[in-house]
Amino acid sequence: MNRPIRLPKLAARKRRGGGGETISADLATSAGIDAVVEHVRHSSGPLDILVNNAGVAFLVPFESVSEDQFQQSFALNVTAAFFLTQGLLPHLAAAASIINISSYFANKMIPKRPSSLYSLSKGALNSLTKSLAFEIGPRGIRVNAIAPGTVDTAMRRRTVDNLPTAAQAELKAYVERSYPLGRIGRTRDLAGIAVYLASDEAAWTSGGIFAIDGGYTAG
Numbered sequence: 001m002n003r004p005i006r007l008p009k010l011a012a013r014k015r016r017g018g019g020g021e022t023i024s025a026d027l028a029t030s031a032g033i034d035a036v037v038e039h040v041r042h043s044s045g046p047l048d049i050l051v052n053n054a055g056v057a058f059l060v061p062f063e064s065v066s067e068d069q070f071q072q073s074f075a076l077n078v079t080a081a082f083f084l085t086q087g088l089l090p091h092l093a094a095a096a097s098i099i100n101i102s103s104y105f106a107n108k109m110i111p112k113r114p115s116s117l118y119s120l121s122k123g124a125l126n127s128l129t130k131s132l133a134f135e136i137g138p139r140g141i142r143v144n145a146i147a148p149g150t151v152d153t154a155m156r157r158r159t160v161d162n163l164p165t166a167a168q169a170e171l172k173a174y175v176e177r178s179y180p181l182g183r184i185g186r187t188r189d190l191a192g193i194a195v196y197l198a199s200d201e202a203a204w205t206s207g208g209i210f211a212i213d214g215g216y217t218a219g
């Protein structure tokens with residue numbers, strides 16, 4: 001959710017001597033997860049921070065959710081976070097920080113935005129966050145989730161652009177009156193909490209689901 005830097009740009013930065021390692025993988029597959037774990041296994045030094053950010057949102061009515069959409073949603077939003085974390089666990093630093101990118105949709109719904117599948121997957125990610133905080137906390141590893149409100153990204157634009165014009169206008173009016181701070185999020189609105197959770201300043205912060213949503217879920 002942070003400033004969107006596509007992998008090719010990161011790779012270019014690395015070629016210019018900017019440091020860092022990049023790997024491109026389809027995390028919706030076990031082969032992709034294994035490739036990332038293998039890459040890390042052969043990299044130098046343990047990982048300090050793991051952000052499980054990749055996600056997909058099918059906002060379709062409950063009665064028309066297909067099995068394929070269900071599988072895709074769980075593969076990326078839940079299974080990837082679960083098995084990537086499991087595979088990388090031996091390679092995490094003693095005081096590593098794991099940050100799962102959840103969503104307000106785990107607990108709060110929007111009229112005419114059918115979210116049964118997406119909400120279920122983000123609810124599962126919240127449960128994973130809390131259970132892992134409890135289970136691997138004794139190793140010194142912290143596990144938290146960020147639950148953003150609506151943020152202006154490609155994902156949002158894709159789901160909104162698919163709506164009929166009247167529904168888009170209705171959604172815009174709903175958002176304007178529902179967000180106490182009067183607007184949806186920008187990607188940089190999420191940066192501060194991510195930096196905090198990744199840092200030693202959050203050394204005693206674990207098992208939290210942090211709503212960063214302009215006050216939306218306060219109501």
Ligand SMILES: NC(=O)c1ccc[n+]([C@@H]2O[C@H](COP(=O)([O-])OP(=O)(O)OC[C@H]3O[C@@H](n4cnc5c(N)ncnc54)[C@H](OP(=O)(O)O)[C@@H]3O)[C@@H](O)[C@H]2O)c1
Pocket residue numbers: 001006007025026027028052053054055056057076101102103104147148149150151152153154155156
């Ligand atoms: N936007 C919102 O309003 C909002 C609100 C709450 C929570 N979230 C959550 O925030 C996270 C980021 O969403 P976003 O809004 O930034 O969505 P986005 O613009 O669609 O970006 C999705 C991200 O997931 C990656 N991704 C997608 N499929 C993948 C796959 N099979 N394997 C590996 N990576 C894959 C994409 O990689 P590429 O860049 O390489 O395509 C991209 O980095 C998601 O977990 C989403 O559920 C978003």
